[in-house]
Amino acid sequence: MPSINRCLPAVRRLRIANTNFQQSSQLRIQAARSAYQPLQRRWQHSEAATASSNADEGPPPSRSGLSQSKIKYTAESYPDLKRDSRFKEITSDDVKFFKDVLGADNAIIDGYSQDATSDLEAYNADWMRKYRGQTRLVLKPDSTEQVSKILKYCNDNLIAVNPQGGNTGLVGGSVPVFDETIINLGRMKNIRSFDDVSGILVADAGVVLEEADNYLGEHGYVFPLDLGAKGTCQIGGNIATNAGGLRLLRYGSLHGNVLGIEAVLPDGTIVDDLCKLRKNNTGYDLKQLFIGAEGTIGIVTGVSIICPQRSPAVNVAYFGLESYEKVQEAFKEAKKQLQEILSAFELMDSQSQKLYNKASGNKLPLENDHAFYCLIETSGSNTDHDSEKLNAFLEHVMGEEIVEDGVVAENETQLKNLWACREGISEASQHFGGVYKYDLSIPLPQLYDLIEDCRKMFQENGLMDPEDESKPVLDVVGYGHMGDANLHLNVATRRYDKQVEKVLEPWVFEWVKERHGSISAEHGLGLAKKPFIGYSRSDNMINLMGQIKKLYDPNGIMNPYKYI
Amino acid sequence: MATKLRILVPVKRVIDYAVKPRVNKAQTGVETNVKHSMNPFDELSIEEAVRLREKKKPVEDILAFSAGPAKSQDILRTAMAMGADRGIHVVEEKQELEPLGVAKLLKKVVEQEDRNLVILGKQSIDDDANQTGQMLAGLLNWPQATQASQVEIDGDTCTVTREVDGGVETLRAKLPMIITTDLRLNEPRYASLPNIMKAKKKPLDKKTLADFGVDGEKRLKTVKVTEPPARQGGGKVEDVDGMIGKLKELGAL
Structure with a gap:
């Protein structure tokens, strides 16, 4: 879900090539640099991969050779999901309204008045090549006011909405299921302020994580979150999904570091809580609701976050x-x-x-x-x-x-x-075709038992063979953030296969439930984990969540079919 | 019986190659309060010496040598963790040594320690002089093969392949000999924990320039150090028309 506009791979590479990291290394002797080429990562898309490495939480920045059009539509892979007929189908009047609000031509990708299929694909498909929506409209506002106007209009007209950041999510939350209109935050990318005494950064939601981190680096600070997709994911998406990542052990979760949020509710209300205070015990701490809500109650448009000193x-x-x-x-x-x-x-x-x-x-x-x-x-x-x-x-x-x-x-x-x-x-696990990924919290003493049990299961059912190409599963691998008791179970496959899926689900979730773990530690629920929330939350809790959802999004237009 | 190889590998502590050097305010040099590591070309030298031993060549002794401030010890320990048998550290806090001074110092080390093969990095990535190996060969009057991409030793005959414009050149000479290393010679190993611990017990002699009768006097004066001109940032155009306009503006269309 943290995700951004997936521009053409070439464009994206250009941006990556401009980061400070690359500039600085270029200043060093070219010769010494190439001395290490053999040691560096040599993926097919090499230059992109070195600039933005891939933790489990992240996609490769571009997969230029692959066409999104070969990905199955989510609607086909989930035949039980039906388009909610309450939602309005977009008309030319709607498009005209959005164009008037947004102004600039490049702020809208309109697949209604013209054929924009190839432009839209990048927004419809997720990077794992697992999910593919069918939207024909992408809106790219550049201010909170625009977001507010758009959402109010959508809410009044029952137009379903899919908020989108860098589109690097792992559970299918960042792409539409059917024809939900995408609101992409990629054009909202200003750093609003930074105070180098307190370390508090205020920025637009669409700022790319790595760019925020580089900016902070110049001031001797560091973003308290780091993950493999940093070159692509946006901080708004990170907050909407409560991303965990590599620095959590040291700096804690976003629930602690985020001091304030600016968000827009479906009715157009701007939640203006860009607080820059560490302590503020005045009323309900509503911003926490937006951290990890995955765009189901509103769209995060700005954030205030406290950043620690960069360690030399x-x-x-x-x-x-x-x-x-x-x-x-x-x-x-x-x-x-x-x-x-x-x-x-x-x-x-x-x-x-x-x-x-x-x-x-x-x-x-x-x-x-x-x-x-x-x-x-x-x-x-x-x-x-x-x-x-x-x-x-x-x-x-x-x-x-x-x-x-x-x-x-x-x-x-x-x-x-x-x-x-x-x-x-992460990238290696899907290098040979596909991957089934599970992101789990399990009590430390039992953490690795899951991988062993899973591997044993595949050995016994005959679906796995490292050499035999006719078997769908290549290997079962386990890794993760030991410091956070967070395990990643990856089943590396040669292709996506229903049989494998049936063996894994709900087996994995049951296994985790028995040990009182969480079926989604840091990846979120999205579309993939929605049916399984009951394995980690009680009916009571799910009901309470439903009440919140109804309160803020009574028409259910926000990121429908997902989450809860 | 084959000649025993008594190898000398000089190593230099430099600013880590991944760190961006910054010019100091006085413009007399670069800021040195940053991460330092072993010169990457010297890592290749150590690795090659260790590989000769692993290839069962008659390596009697690998001596790592460094001249510089006390912290240079760290990289000597790294060299020993990678496989050097012992180290000599000429402690020199004050002045920076120039290639000729280093070459004279190395000549003395070669003589005192009875070396018959010196493997050096072709250059250090801080001053990029690419001179020390050549000067040492001249002072010792030994054959030299610079920028080696492959080294074969058979008896007392060394065959060195070097990459030159448009192909490779193969040189052959008898020991004693000077070899300088280039990028593709090998891939240096990581220092493993057991070897790091062993390296702590390997002998490391501290010496001074005076012990070798070398004064290390500077012959060159650094006049000024400046940063390269700042890179002009690129701009983004909003659409195709914008791009065409920009190209016209730049006279490209």
């Missing part, structure tokens, strides 16, 4: 371990010995690393095979202090035989390459 000293180590028990021990030790400088503790199983190696062609850091791998990142203000702590920790875990082997990044290039081993898994 960052170290990364990568370990091999023999069992999940040892992983837990290592995590405990890391928390104990690294405490305030620990900024990431990521888990990867052996299968995920082999798959990454196979898909990317990149060498793995350790020579021998280990059952598990962990990536630890520390960040702090003083290199010497951090190194000393890290070294003591490393000596301890080696000495006590908690880890079998490991490497430490000796320079920035190695640091990026080690992170690529973690962030590249």
Whole structure:
């Protein structure tokens, strides 16, 4: 769901090539740079991939060779879903109204008065190639007032609406199911203010996460959220989906960091709560409702967020371990010995690393095979202090035989390459055809049991074979944010297959429910997880949520068919 | 019996190649309070020396050497974690050494430590001089093969392949010899934890320039250091008409 206008791949690449990251590296000696080419990630679409790596939470920035028109319509893959006949079909009068509101020609993609199929596809299809809507109208407002006028009109005329950011979501929430009109925030991309004493940033919803982070970087600050899709996803979408990502362990969730929100309700009301205060105990904290609401009660148009100082000293180590028990021990030790400088503790199983190696062609850091791998990142203000702590920790875990082997990044290039081993898994899992992804919160002691049970199931039912092309499933891989008890189960397939889906669902959800976990830790509900919310929330809770939805969106025009 | 290889690998601590250097306010150099790492070309040198041993060549000893401030020790430890057997650190906090000074220093090291093969990075990415290896070869009067992309050693014969414009050139010479490394020679390994711990116990001798009878006096004076002109930012046009207008404005149409 965080997502943006999916412009032509070439255009997008241009933008990525303009980021500070690229500029700075270009200033270094070209020769030294190419020395590391072999180490860098060599995906088919290489230049784009290096600029924006892919954690589980993120898509590759562009998949130029693939045509969206080959993706099945969501309406076909979900035959039980029917278009709600209450919703109005767009007429030329509607289009005229929107054109008047928006003014500029490029603010609207109108598939009604002309053939705009190819332009619309980029907004209709999701990056996983799993979902494809059929809208013929995309609106791209550039101000909160425009959003307000559009929504009020839609609400009055019962026009269904699909808010869209960078369109990098993983649960089909960012693309329409039928002909919902897309309201894309991509043109609202101004940084409104930044205070470098308090670190509070106020920005439009359509600012791309990486651009916000680069902007903050110039002031010595960092965005408290980082995820693989950062080069494409927008901060408004991040908030609407309550994205988790790689820095959560250190900086906490958006529910804590977001200080204020500006949003538009379906009736046109502007929720003007761009508060810049850390403390404000005056009434209900309504902004929290919009964080993670996935565009079902309103559209987030602006955000005020508190940003921490960027750490000048960052170290990364990568370990091999023999069992999940040892992983837990290592995590405990890391928390104990690294405490305030620990900024990431990521888990990867052996299968995920082999798959990454196979898909990317990149060498793995350790020579021998280990059952598990962990990536630890520390960040702090003083290199010497951090190194000393890290070294003591490393000596301890080696000495006590908690880890079998490991490497430490000796320079920035190695640091990026080690992170690529973690962030590249998402793309690797779907490299061979497709992927079934589950993003789960499970109590730590049982976290990895799910992968083992799932793998065993596929071994027994004969649907999985790493070599045999006739079997749909290639491998089952597990990885995730150990620090947040958040596991990603990826079933890498050669093609999307109903049989595989039937085996997995609701099996996975039942498994998680029995252990009191969550069926969606950070990816949200969208279309994919909507039917399964009952596995993680009680009827009571779902009813209460329904009341909120009815209160703010009585006509149900906001992102219909999804969420709850 | 084949000649035993006694290898010297000089390594230099430089600003990490992924860090953007910034010119200091006085315009006398760049800000050095940033992340430093081993010069990438020197990593290739260490890696090649270690690979020679792994290829069962008769490597008797790999000596890593660095001259510079106390922090240079870190990269010597890295070199040892990658596989060097011991290190020598000439501590020099005050002055920056120039290629000729370094070459003279290395000549003394080669003589005192009885080296018969020196593998150097072809250049360091901070001053880009690309001179030290060549000067050392001249001072020692040894054969040299610069910018190696492949190194073969058989007995006391070295065969070095180097990439030149339009093809490759193959050189052959007898030990003792100077080799400088280029990009495609190998892919340096990560320093593994067990090896990092072992490296802490490997001998690291601290010396001074005076111990080698070299003064390291500067012959060059840096007049001024400036940043390259700032890149002109690109602009976005709203539509096709805008683009055509812009192109016309620039005289491209």
